[in-house]
Amino acid sequence: MIFEKLKNINDPNIANLLSDFQKIMKQNTYSKKEILHEEGAICNHLYLIQKGVARSFYYKDGKDITAHFAVENGTITAIDSFIQRKKSRYNIELLEDSEVISISHQDMHTLLEEKPHYEKYVRLFLEQIYIDLAERIEDLLFHSAKERYDKLVKHTPNLLQRVSLKHISSYIGITQETLSRIRTQA
Amino acid sequence: MIFEKLKNINDPNIANLLSDFQKIMKQNTYSKKEILHEEGAICNHLYLIQKGVARSFYYKDGKDITAHFAVENGTITAIDSFIQRKKSRYNIELLEDSEVISISHQDMHTLLEEKPHYEKYVRLFLEQIYIDLAERIEDLLFHSAKERYDKLVKHTPNLLQRVSLKHISSYIGITQETLSRIRTQA
């Protein structure tokens, strides 16, 4: 299942959906450090990571802050820009040599116009990522830095091995130094 | 426009949507402190506040934490439970005597099955609340307690006058005492 977020859906039509979406998917390979999207531009693509790791990030007071990671089967985009069609504050870069599928906003829009019965799946996709985001808020509000780190270790241990700690630390909302201290005293 | 989140949509069909949704809406009046939804139950309704204020909240280490406020024209539900059909950690209560419209999950599901072209609007609604949530994450991560409070004062000053500071403080992720100190030294 290309769209990991829809993997639990039991629906005979899903095969058609996949085949139609496949028509608007374009695959590319990128090398480490390549940029998929740069801040200031409107983000016109939804990216599916087939192989590799990507992160979205932005600058706050000159500091580089990671907003989201995507590994194999994950999706990434500058979601506010993609949805609202406005300039993005986010950048998206690859952290490993990667294979990435991209779907253009225009193609997706056209597909949804032509086959509005696919709206349902976009809705389901949004529901899933909404839940993910809501959990992240709870996490930030009500767990300590250490708890957030432990959760990450437990939930996505492989990410820790593939991504530098400075990105991890900003992702969980703390400084690199604090994360380092958390790790040693654990 | 009943659905504030869809107010910017320019679409001739929106009138039909409204009329169909109106058929599944039920209006009730509630008095202050009444509970719309209690934790442990699956949340079966989406609530639209016509008049009054509601908040969703839950308990973390015995402390009452506000997750969301809804004033006139706003929507509120235990969104994770409503979407995933699982038990909710949230409660929803009214903070003033209120008039509330409720839409049952079942009725909405049925309506979407019958008229799948309405899926698009649900998708647009979800996009909007996703953006709101994403902004909230940025706010929590990258603004100080004082900045978060000032933003609230600027953005929703009337809320401050209608809701007690203990709810405001937990909403912006700080203690009541810290909020009190922020307010005096401002």
Next chain:
DNA sequence: TACCTTTTTTGACAATTGTCAAAAAAATTT
């Protein structure tokens, strides 16, 4: 291997926010 760059850790200290207890102020009820 040696060199250079990037990442991670450590130290010292400062700033922010939390905790607990109590007082003051405001709102609600009798």
Next chain:
DNA sequence: AAATTTTTTTGACAATTGTCAAAAAAGGTA
């Protein structure tokens, strides 16, 4: 209006996290 309850503020102190600077470790390259 008085009494009661709830909300807000204040004080003293502790805990957490951040900042800045530097050292150590790890990774990549010539």
